[in-house]
Amino acid sequence: MDTSGRLGGMTRSFEKVGVVGLGTMGAGIAEVFARAGLAVVGVEADPDALERGRGHLEASTGRAVAKGRLSEAEQAEILGRVTLTTSLEDLADADLVVEAIPEVMDFKRSLFTDLDRICKPSAVLATNTSSLSVTGIAATTTRPGQVVGMHFFNPAPIMKLVEVIHTVVTEDGLADEIAALARRLGKTPVSVGDRAGFVVNRLLLTYLNHAAVLLENGLATRDGIDAAMRLGVGLPMGPFALLDLIGLDTSYEVMCVLFQESRDRRHAPAPILRELVTAGLLGRKSGGGFYDGDEPASSRADGKPSVSSVAVLGEGADEFAARLADAGFKPGYADDADVVVALSHTPVIELAAQLPHPSRLVGLHLVGDKVAEVASTVLTSPDATRAVEGLVRIVGRTPVLCKDRAEFVVDALLYPYLNDAVRMYDSGYAGIEDIDAAMRLGCGYPAGPFEMLDALGLETVRDGLRALYAEYRDPAFAPAPLLDQLVTAGVRSIRDLP
Template sequence: MVQEFDKVGVVGLGAMGAGIAEVFARAGFSVTGVEIDAAAVGLGRDRVHRSLDKAVSKGKLTDSERDSIIDRVVFSAEREDLADADFVVEAVPERIEIKRDVFADLDRVCPPGTILATNTSSLSVTEIAALTGRSDKVVGLHFFNPAPVMKLVEVVSTVGASSGTLEVAAEVAKRIGKTPVVVPDRAGFVANALLVPYINDAINVYERRIASREEIDTAITKTAGLPMGPLTLADLVGLDVCLAVMDVLWEEFRDPRCAATPLLRRMVAAGLLGRKSGRGFYDHTGADNPAEEPPDGRVARIVRDREGDFDLADLLLDPHIDDAMRMISDAYASDRDVDTAMRFGCGYPKGPAELLVERGATRVARTLRDAGSLGIRPPRTPAPLVTDMLSNATGTK
């Protein structure tokens, strides 16, 4: 079925939408990119052109390839121009009232057979599908920023989506050069449900003066080989985005693990959003970021001196691994899908399941136990898969 159509629409040409439009055009689709008015259309067009020009300057595209891609994109301020689209991706801001307006229009304008996809990262795809008269043809298609670079696409099903719709969405993801992970509709899907609580954990460690920002970031990059530490990542993602995801996770699961740490909420209230605002945990205005003095409180000394038989990297990484094992234990996603999502969506060199094998279930369980006994975080029983690995290792039943 994928081979039978080539007309794709993208609604919303901000950073994500423009990147999505570019990805489809690069793959040979005819794309109609739609924005709210002429000024927004111009900004969206500029984003696509700048991205392609940058690819040419880096030798990743030739001038003629860039020109061919540009020729495949039509920019418009009229949603009616999507009347012949076979597949439409919505990429407007994460506000349900905006999406309600978009999907009502798409349901009216597009032919009955058109598949409608939402790029939402935090809202319920099921709720969005219910805004239309074609819930069987609505799916989540969650890209990662920057869309032309990141390889993961989370394909999110709903209770009403047909198997044919999911198959087409997954095949479309492959055709545009992405690696799809297909999961049911659940808050945060895979990547955000694992990544953002891990970032929140690091903020909590910083807020409680257990370690400095440099100690936190260095512990993770050195131990796990991640491209950046969690506080640097929080500034890149945007603290407002992190807070929004945490609130969605809390609303769905009501698990203390999903409660946003007070410092995150206060920094957002103060407008300290990270790179987008110029300041977050670090200064991004070009000013120096002098290293902070390591804190010297009791818990900080315990962690630094390994009195609890775990170090800072354990404290940050092992609960993150346990979260992933809970997701797999719940049969929400397979170990392969979880590792794929974190590797291709978040730049991990190894996925959480791989890290568990490498670090060992005993180490993860010990960190959860000791962190709870020291009052660093609420006591927590390891995920069933971690417990099973412990039992297998000791030969118990």
């Protein structure tokens, strides 16, 4: 089993590993190393914290035994490989030390200064930070070339992704050695440069923050946005349910780190995040956040909509009208129907303004096969919106009520996320396959951003971003230059680049 790399012509071996900080994450990391057969030294600040760390290890491996994934003998072997201590001095002969203490830069820098003094000269020092500058941490040591990021995901024994972060001064080959070690642990490593948030948090938290901004702007409701992204895109959770799971305080802090580095307006934490955090509403861990421990409320309308004639306009109108006719609704004309449904992926206010009864027109954007975005213009009557909401349910889709804005809900959230991924790749600090793998494995997404781009079409996404930029005038919505150039050149997939 060759898991070592080369440094100065000598073989580097990782057989004894230190883990500093034995909270849920640190204890999980220690367990991962011990499961792979490595000797582990776990360090905590005091005896009480050390006992809590021991409890995390015993509970985690105990759950694996209960589920039949480990035998009691295997559990004993794993725990036997972990030595627990309150002294950093016990890390003097470790080959690798992974730091997993709280996300406070001053704490981490102080710890790395101590580790640099204590650990042998050949030891590699790694930080499990999820968003802080690895370069800033490395700068406190006399061995910045031997400092990397090794970002595990929670729960570490289960999640397969490890982000391996290299800095501008990381020794040649070291990131590859750490990636090889991650594979030895049964993980999938992705190699990224040292940018705030790395891959997963930089893409994920920006999308989640964007959802919070759209909620504040009244584009759609909390439940509507969550349903749109879960059912329309196939994501495991909607953005607000996921924010509550992550913790609003954690999300807020990551956004602050992102904004501090980029000064991009989309990285500025949404005011509603700050307000909820200040009020102590941190998500699931505090019993309330965007949700108060409740499930998404049902907005299901009872009974059949009180309209008889429906006019359907736009691409796909015949099929939709036929389904309504089968349900007992009479086809009508736009001039005199009780309600007018305009199938469209763009705002419909201009069409409404041309009708004799603009209050009867409602935009409808069909997303996948489960969702229909119900777009109300400034002229749409509440009765018309309710009627179309009911019609959508009759044809077997979940309605998501929203304002008549560029790209409505799903595409307004999805396209900037994809644009961010293109910019990330074009900047050179993460590859296409690594970015896709990171979002699939780190977030449980059904596809990575470049896989989504291929499915949607580069031109479709480029044009959607242009529409968002025209409406909101946010520079981040302008198509990435690479995306624009690919479409202009007639390239169908970013993977076709030489």
